[in-house]
Amino acid sequence: MKKTRIVGGLVFGAIAALGIGLFAAEPHPSDTFRQYCMKCHGEDGKAQTPKGKQLKAQNFTDEEWQQQKSDKELIKIVTEGGMDMPAFGKKLTQEQIESLVKNDVRGFGKK
16 A cells, blocks of 8 residues: 555656646746737737737747847847837846847747
8 A cells, every 4th residue: 555655656746747847848938028028029929919919019939030030139129129119228137138039039939
């Protein structure tokens, strides 16, 4: 009986760890993305929010766009703004901007 509980507990623990690992591996928007970007670009990065549609915000899941833009270009756009996008260089640190580009914006291209 004791052996069964131990084995059952180990199996359950392994399954739970696998599930958590798979969930954690999916790219999710950061808190910074949620605060500053989600209103236009949406939680899924597709820019299908009312504000995103109005401003014709960029769909971050577009593979062609992801390939055309360098990290340097995207960092500059987030920092200085462009077209209808506001500049975030005075609201966010350089590290936050780089993280947004490398983790959030690029993360949508990996889905």
